[in-house]
Amino acid sequence: MSLNLPPVPDLHDPALAAALRHKIDRKTVPHGALGRLAALAERLGAILGTTEPRLDKPQLVVFAADHGIAARGVSAYPSDVTGQMVGNFVAGGAAVSVLARQHGIAQTVVDCGVRRDFDAAPGLHTAKIAPGTADCSVGPAMSAAQCGQALANGIELVKGLPGNALLLGEMGIGNTSPAALLTARLGGIDVAEVTGAGTGLDAAGIARKTAVLREALAANAGATAPLAVLAALGGFEIATMVGSVLQAASERRVVVVDGFIASAAVLVASKIAPHVLQRCVFAHRSDERGHARLLQLLGAEPLIDMGLRVGEGSGAALAWPLLVSACAILNEMASFESAGVSDKA
Numbered sequence: 001m002s003l004n005l006p007p008v009p010d011l012h013d014p015a016l017a018a019a020l021r022h023k024i025d026r027k028t029v030p031h032g033a034l035g036r037l038a039a040l041a042e043r044l045g046a047i048l049g050t051t052e053p054r055l056d057k058p059q060l061v062v063f064a065a066d067h068g069i070a071a072r073g074v075s076a077y078p079s080d081v082t083g084q085m086v087g088n089f090v091a092g093g094a095a096v097s098v099l100a101r102q103h104g105i106a107q108t109v110v111d112c113g114v115r116r117d118f119d120a121a122p123g124l125h126t127a128k129i130a131p132g133t134a135d136c137s138v139g140p141a142m143s144a145a146q147c148g149q150a151l152a153n154g155i156e157l158v159k160g161l162p163g164n165a166l167l168l169g170e171m172g173i174g175n176t177s178p179a180a181l182l183t184a185r186l187g188g189i190d191v192a193e194v195t196g197a198g199t200g201l202d203a204a205g206i207a208r209k210t211a212v213l214r215e216a217l218a219a220n221a222g223a224t225a226p227l228a229v230l231a232a233l234g235g236f237e238i239a240t241m242v243g244s245v246l247q248a249a250s251e252r253r254v255v256v257v258d259g260f261i262a263s264a265a266v267l268v269a270s271k272i273a274p275h276v277l278q279r280c281v282f283a284h285r286s287d288e289r290g291h292a293r294l295l296q297l298l299g300a301e302p303l304i305d306m307g308l309r310v311g312e313g314s315g316a317a318l319a320w321p322l323l324v325s326a327c328a329i330l331n332e333m334a335s336f337e338s339a340g341v342s343d344k345a
Contacts, residue, residue, distance in 0.1 A: 003148050003227070005243075006155060006250035008273035011046055020045045026335040026343075034329065040281070040303070041326040047254050047279050048164060053327050055254065057163030058105045058320065060313050061244065062089055062096065063154075063170045065113035065237035066132030068141065069216065070174030074209040076200040079132070082173045083116040085312075089171070090121045095310050096169055099317035105167060110157065112150060113236030127153040129236045137216040140223070140232040141178065147231035147239050154243025158251070165254040166244065167283075167320065168262040169313020172237050173199070177209065179264035180290055181216055181233040186226065186271055187297045191217060196260075196289025197309075226271035234268070241265040246272065249279040254323070258316040259286035259308070263294050270298065281323060284308060284315035 020042045025031065034041075044053040064086050070079045088094045089109045092101065100107045109124050111117075115131040118124060129150050133141040142150070158166065176198040184191040195210045216233060223232035230239055242265050248255050249269070257266050257280050269276045282300040285292055287309040295302060303319045336343040 003151060005151070005272065006247050008246060008249045008275045010275050011252070011278045013046070013049075016046060016049065016051070017042070019051050023051055023330065026337065027329070027333050028336055028339050028341050037322070037326055037329060040322065041330040043281065044254060044323060044326055045330065047252055049252060052331050054331070055165050055323060055327055058165040058167060059161045059163050060096065060100045060105045060107045060167035060169055060317060061157070062107065062109045062313055063112050063237035063241045064109060065172045065235050066115045067172055067174040067178065067235050068133045068135035069137055069177050069212065071135060072137055072212045074177045074212055075174045075198050076205065077173050079115055079173045082171060083114050085171050086111065086114060086118060086124075089312075090124050094312055096312035096314040096317055099314055103317060103320050105317060105320060108161070110237075110240060112153070112240040125157065127157065127240060133235055136178070136181070136220060136233050137212050138219055140220060141234060142231050142236065142239070144231050146236070147227065147234070150236050150239035151243035154240040154245075155247040157240070158244045158247040158253075163253070165256060165323070166248040167256040167313055167316040168241060168245070168258050168265070169316065170237050170241065170258070170261045170311060172235055175235050175237065175261050176288060176290075177213060178233055178235045178238055179261045181213055182229060182238070182264045182268060183290060183294050183297070184213075185217065185223070185229050185233060186267055187294070189293065189297070194290030194293055198288070226268055230268050238265045238268070242269045242272075245269040245276060249273065249276045252279065255280045256316045256320065256323070257282045258313045259284065259311055260288040260291040260294065261311060262313070262316070263291060263298065263300075267294065267298060283319035286315065
């Protein structure tokens with residue numbers, strides 16, 4: 001698959017890192033007292049290339065699509081729910097919609113491949129490849145051309161969005177299955193380790209789901225390179241998200257990663273361009289089995305852990321105020337010198 005993907009160079013800047021560390025160390029608290037908030041502030045400064053990072057016009061994008069593998073009973077809910085939830089997002093009634101509205105985050109919903117069509121509506125963007133992927137348990141989920149188009153759609157989407165922060169969300173009945181498959185294949189992990197309840201399967205349902213996912217891995221055994229794996233095992237919303245992550249990283253936007261499915265997209269993006277991870281802030285640890293293992297694989301320490309399994313980008317929106325606070329601490333908190341406070345014990 002030959003694609004014109006955006007470059008994602010190394011952000012490592014020793015001088016900037018030293019300046020950020022010095023600025024944090026001079027704040028009017030005991031040394032190290034800001035804990036992980038200091039580390040978050042330093043990361044935001046490194047991403048945005050300044051000792052005075054400011055978050056501007058944050059964009060939360062919910063990537064939505066259906067999955068052929070859902071017909072194999074890997075989800076507790078039917079595929080129709082994907083389209084119904086897209087309507088809920090657009091109407092502002094979903095969990096992520098409430099949280100985005102609360103925190104002043106713009107929400108965009110992208111139809112990447114939902115099985116139904118939608119009337120035009122504010123906040124709804126159409127980038128449909130097809131009405132759902134093929135069943136990856138018997139062959140590739142999408143063709144190389146379809147995967148390439150989804151990546152291109154994600155790239156173009158971000159180019160048209162304002163701001164310097166992208167919050168990742170998703171919706172797609174059955175999409176914990178491709179997330180588990182991508183994690184297993186690209187991470188060299190047994191798929192049983194990362195296969196969970198999704199929308200609410202019981203133990204027997206999880207066992208059936210695991211068996212179907214083993215069929216999918218066997219049916220696509222020849223797919224080993226990142227883009228080939230994405231085409232064979234991913235979903236239209238995941239592939240579109242990968243393109244958006246690559247473009248956001250290329251533009252030095254802060255990428256706020258939600259749960260299991262968004263993290264799987266970031267895993268794929270990082271296999272294509274490893275420095276993507278320098279631009280990522282991992283919002284939370286999902287309660288979906290597999291996410292903790294995937295975060296470990298990515299070397300990521302999420303900001304919060306509240307047992308969420310909602311998806312949608314809700315964890316990213318919930319964690320957003322921590323990023324705002326980290327910038328405020330760096331920019332507004334007095335130093336020992338400016339406050340006339342002794343830094344000697």
